[in-house]
Amino acid sequence: MKPLLAAALASALLAAPAYAQSADPHAGHDMPPAPPADPHAGHHMPLAAPVDPHAGHSMPPAAPVDPHAGHVVPPATPADPHAGHNMAPPPADAPPLSPPPAEALAGPRFAADGLFDPRAMAAARAQLGREHGGGTRYTAMLDRLEARIGNGPDAYLWDAQGWYGGDIDRLWLKAEGEGTFGGRIDDAEVQALWSHAIGPWFDLQAGLRGDFRPGPDRAQIVLGVQGLAPYWFEVDAAAFVSHKGDLTARAEVEYDQRLSQRLIFQPRVEIDLSAQAVRELGLGSGLTSIAAGARLRYEFAREFAPYVGVEYERKIGDTADFARDADEGVGGWRALIGIRAWF
Template identity: 30%
Template sequence: MRIINHFVMGTLSASCLLLSGQSFAQPSHQTMPMAEAQTSAQNAIPVDHSQHHVVSTTDQTPVKAKPVIAVQDENVNSNDAASAEHIQEHGGQIYQQTTLESRWLRNNDGEGILKSELETRIGTDENKIFIKVHADDAESEQAEYDAKVLYSRNVADFWDVQAGLRYRNDQNREVDQDQVDAVIGVHGLAPYFFETNAYLYVGQDNQTSLSLETERDVLLTQKLIVKPYLDLNVVLSDDSSYAQKTGLSTAQLGLETRYEINKKVMPFIDVAYGYKQGREQTAWQAESASDQEWLYGAGIRFKF
C-alpha cells in the first residue's frame, strides 16, 4: 500500500512539472533571442585586425591621377615610333644604285658608234627618282645627248608609273639643237621576267613618239649570262625642222653575252640587228630612205 502511495505521489509531481513548462534535463536553461545570440557568438570569436589598413574618412591625402591626354599622347608617340620602325625594316629604307655602261658597235660598212649610258635611281620601294643620261657619238659626227629626270611611283606588284622631263641636245643641227619633252610611262617586270620601260614623249612642234625597251637575263652559269633585248621607237607625229617619218622609227634586236667578274664589273659582247627609218624632206634636211644593218661590238658595265 505504501509503494502504491509513493507511485501515485511521483506521478502527480511529474504532471505538475510538465504543466508548469520546466524541463527535467536542464532545469536552469533560459531561452535567448536570435539577434542577441548572434551578437554573443561574434563577440566570442577573437579577430586580428593588425593587418588591415584603416583609411580615415576625415583625413585622406588626395592621390593625383595621371591626365588621360598625357596617356593618349604617349600611346600615339609609341605607335608612331613602332610604325616608323616597321617601315624602316620592311622596304621603307632609302637606297641608291648607279649603272654606268659603255659599248662600241660597228656596222657592215665598218662605221662605228660609241654608246654610253648612265642611270641612277634613289628612293624607297614606293617612291624613287630616276636620272638617265644617254649619249651617241658616231664617227665623223657630233655627239647627241639626252637626259631624263623621272619621278617613279609604285602602283602594283613589280610596276611603277613614271613621269618627268627629257632634255635633248644635237650639235649636228643648225636650229633647234636643244629641246625639252614631257615624259610619262611605266617601268617594271613583265611576264616571263622581261624588264620593261615604255614611255610616251610629247614635245614642241607637235612631236609625239613612243619608246619601248625590254630585256631578260638568262643564266648559263652564275657568271656567264646572255641577255636578249629589244629597243623600239615609234613616231606618232613630227612637224619639226628635222622631222622624221611617222611609224616605226628605229628598232634594234640583239643578244648580249656578259661575264660578271663580280656584281660591280661586267664586260660583254653584243650582236644586234638594226633598222632605221628615213627622214622627211624639210627646209633643213633632205629626204632619206630607211636603212638596215647588222651591228657587233663589245662593252663594259659598272654597277655601284
C-alpha cells in the same frame, strides 16, 4: 592282271617322296590371295615424303587469300576526333558571350616598354623601320657602255640610269646618247622622272626630258611605265610630248637568260615611233626605227660585267628617206664590245 597292279604300286611308291617335299604347309587353309608383284622391285627409288604429322586430325579451314597482298594500300582515313561528341548548338538558356573587359586592352602601346627603357625601345623600333621598310636607298647603273663596230664609222653608245628614294616613291634619272669616235655626239638625252609603284612589279613614271643634239633641241614631257613583266622580261616604255607638240614613243624589252651563275645571255629589242613626220628632226610618221640584238656578258662580280654582242639597227620608212637625203646611213649590223656596271 597281277603284273599291272605290281607296276602301279611301284610307280606310286617312287612318286611319294617328291609329293611330300612339295606339299604346302598351309594346304587346306583359307588364305587371302597373294599381293601382286611390285613392278619397281629392284629399282633405285627416292626417299618417300615424310608422313604428315597432322594426317587424320581435324584441321580448321585455311584463311582466305588476301586479295590486296603485295599492293600498296593508302593509310586509313583518320578517325574523326569529334565522333560521338554532342555538337549541337548551345541551349537557348545558356549564358550570353561577351567581349573581353576593357582592362584586357589597357596598358602601354608597346608591351616591351613595361620591361625596358621606353627611349631605348623607341630607338630600336626606328632602326628596325630603317632596315626593313620606309628607308631611303639609291642605285646607279651603267647599263650599256659599248663600242659599236660595223656598217659605217665606228661609234660608241652609253645608257645609264639611277634612282633615289623609298619603296613607293623615287626620283629616277636616265641618260643615254651615241656618237662616232673622233667626231661629234650625234644624239643625247637626259630624263628626270618621279616614279611611283603601281604594283609589286611596275612603276609609273612621269617627268621631263631634254634632248641635246647638233640640230634643234627639244624639251619634252614624259609619261611611261618600267618594270618586270611575266616571265622576267624587263620593260621600259614611254610616250613623249615636245614643247612643239610632237608626239613620239619608245619601247625597250630585254631578257636575262642565265647560262651559268656568271654567264648571262641577253636578247634586247628597241623600237621608236612618231605620231607625225618631223623633218627637222629626221623623223617620219609611224615606226621610225628598230634595233634588235643580243649580248653575252660575264659577271666577274655582280657589279661588273664586260660583254660582247651583235645588233642590227635600221631606220624605217620616211625616216630612212630623210637620212639618205642628208647623206647618212640607214643602219646595218654592228659588233658590240662593252661593260655593264652598277653600285
